[in-house]
Amino acid sequence: MTEQVDPDSPSAAENATDGSHDHTLEPEHFPSRRKTFDMRVVVLTLLAAAIGVAAGGAAIVLLKLIGFITNLSFYGRLSTSFVSPQDNQLGLFVLIVPVIGGVLVGLMARYGSEAIRGHGIPEVMLSVLRNQSRIPARVGILKPVSTAIAIGTGCPFGAEGPIIVTGGALGSFVGQFLSTTDEERKILLSAGAAAGMSATFGSPVSGVLIAVELLLFELRPRSLIPVAVASAMAAALRRLSAAPWPMFPMQQLQSSGMAALVSYTLIGAIVGLASVGATRAVYAVSDAFARLPIHWMWWPAIGGLVVGIVGYILPETMGVGYVNIVRIFSGSLTEKALIMLFLLKFVSWAAALGSETSAGTLAPLFVMGGALGAALGGGASMLFPQFGIDLRIAGIVGMAAMFAGASRALLTSIVFAFETTLQPLGLLPLLCGSSAAYMVSSLLMETTLMTEKVVRRGVFVPTEYTADFLTQTLVRDVASREVVSLAEHLTLAEVRTRITQGWPGSSYQGFPVLNDRGQLVGVVTRLDLLDPTRKPTELVGDLTIRNHAVIFEDNTLSEANALMVREGVGRLPVVDHDNNRKLIGIISRRDIMSARHRRMEQEYERQQGIRW
Structure with missing residues (x-):
């Protein structure tokens, strides 16, 4: 119900059923709903x-x-x-x-x-x-x-x-x-x-x-x-x-047993730990370059010298390295070769990338992750031959886990490994290993290889994509039904007297205005009501803003908030869909913020109530 200063108006507001649509609101003052597709x-x-x-x-x-x-x-x-x-x-x-x-x-x-x-x-x-x-x-x-x-x-x-x-x-x-x-x-x-x-x-x-x-x-x-x-x-x-076969072709894989899946999960966790170390190493090298007493233009040349030295020792570390990934997935590299490839590729990559030369870092991550994963798989297979660990699957898991840990792009890492090998039986190990790497990376490092540089420049990077609470809550769940409104035939003197006497709406900055039939005719601001240039004998209806914004019960709080910003107001009358002159409530910016605050408190209380 609505509460008015005029004692005769509340009953009129309650019983107004004529559905009059006099002075229909302009469409631009209704809340706008964005279409999903247009x-x-x-x-x-x-x-x-x-x-x-x-x-x-x-x-x-x-x-x-x-x-x-x-x-x-x-x-x-x-x-x-x-x-x-x-x-x-x-x-x-x-x-x-x-x-x-x-x-x-x-x-x-x-x-x-x-x-x-x-x-x-x-x-x-x-x-x-x-x-x-x-x-x-x-x-x-x-x-x-x-x-x-x-x-x-x-x-x-x-x-x-x-x-x-x-x-x-x-x-x-x-x-x-x-x-x-x-x-x-x-x-x-x-x-x-x-x-x-x-x-x-x-x-x-x-x-x-x-x-x-x-x-x-x-x-x-x-x-x-x-x-x-x-x-x-x-x-x-x-x-x-290009040829129609996958980027990294390999022979058909076999289904993995439970022991093998546990092993791939542990391999993913270890590779995730390595991804943390790799990320920190790159930025440590970058910081070391920044302390050199020479212009940054010469840094790539210094990084190039390290690349050349490592390339002389192990030529396989140079260039893109796609051929190395194919060899890892074929299972043809020895344990020693895999470890050497991982270590020396890491040194070359960290030095070159830390020098901030122009680069692309996904391929080296794939090579290092694949080599480390296959090496770990080989070691585990020698210790526990009964587990049925496949070195090729261990390599795929390592490749995806390194990328998942370094970038936190979990789904990308899993799907990428599948699309470039077209091995559906590798999906379950990929899911286990990449998730483990993601978890380890998240626990040990706030930023990633992709975001550290961005964060260092003072830019916030979103990491969680959830539906906004304001888009999930309707106006009807928050709006106040006890509305303090004004009758349009009241004089300013009467309203000012009640404000000075501590009337319930004394602190409000705006009020809905109703006519004799209890219909919404507009809104009036506190500033206008107390304007000293206005005569005390003037009526509230003379100051009423007729074309004003309104909101409906089934609108979201997000839409209400957007309408408030667009119209430059802090309160919106809530009206009926079928009769937009029928006032059924009011919602303020404070109501919206309070709803969000309650949601945050509830979430915090739920977390505090859980004991591990």
Whole structure:
């Protein structure tokens, strides 16, 4: 019911049933409900499809460029075929090649764009979180070229990071050119990034997931569909230029028993621990470089020298290393070879990435994780042959676990390992091992390899994607039914007298105004009521704002809060859907915040009530 200053009005408000719709409210003052899907999403999807094709084409060009520079640097021939530097015959001259590449990358970073430094994904995250998803066009060009030089001269990186940056830059450029909103530009940027991942590995689903877990920070149809279409288009384009088999082919796996699953879980946990160490090592090396008394332009050259030294000792550590992953999954590498590959690849990768050269870090994570997982699996198999541990599965688990621990992109790591091997019987071990790695990483490290750089710049990175409490609670659950309202025929003198006498609504900043039939005719502000320039004989109805905002019972608190902000008010009358002049309650900004506070207190009490 409503409480009015006029003693005759409450009964009138209670019994008003004529359903009069005089002075119908203007539609723009009703709460606006956002559609899950509309024609604008269709347009975004079409744009994303084009971006996916462009990003797929850029990925093919980049891989060709890496092949060209690798052939020229290590074999002295002109060819775009994708080869590994490990078969080179340069001898000690192999120490010089990565240094030259580092010098070139440093020059490009200093005189081209400093944004090309690093492995790409944190830079894209920064663009989303701090720069309204704007990536300069020159970064989309310089990043892949500089990375092609770094990888082509032996740095132990992958092409996926720069391709993600290039795809994201394409999406961002289209969004800026078409004057889209920040949110739509984020969707297009993420679509390009997903397409880059998909085009590199032929993994469209994990391309979508990495965009969701590391860039979009949401899971809604209006963002998911454009990203999915872009990723699919890039994967389709890749199939026209690459063989139809998976990125890392392997023989059919066998089903794992319970003992083997427990073993893979423990392997995942140990690899997760290694991912924590790897992340901390990279940033420790980066901090060490920052203390050097030389310009950062020369850091990649120093990192390149370490790459060359390690590459001279073990040539397999140089370059992308996809061939190493295939060998790990084939089970052909010895225990000693796996351990050496893991340790030396780690040293080379940490030094090069810590020098902030232009890089992509997913491939080296996969190599290190796969090698460590297979080595652990081999050791466990020798100790417990009855467990039936498969070294190939241990390698897959290690690869996914390293990525899950370093990035906290759990679903991406699991689906990626499946898409690049097409081994369905590996899914259960992957789920166990990757979850264990994720858990260990979360317990031991607040940030990740992807977010540490972002956090150091003072930017908050979302880590949990839950439905907002305000979108799940309706106005009817919070609104007050005891409404303090005013009759339109009251004089200002009468209202002012009651305010000075401590009337229940004395502290309110606004009041609904009802007519003689108890219908809502508008709202009046406390400021107007106490305005000294107004005559005491004026009626409340003369000051009433007729076109005012209202809310319905079945609207969410999120919609109510958005309407308050849009209209610049702190209280909204709650009206009936069928008769928008029938006042049934009122909701204030304080009510919304109190509801959220109660929810937080309840959650805290539930946690405190649990005793382990």
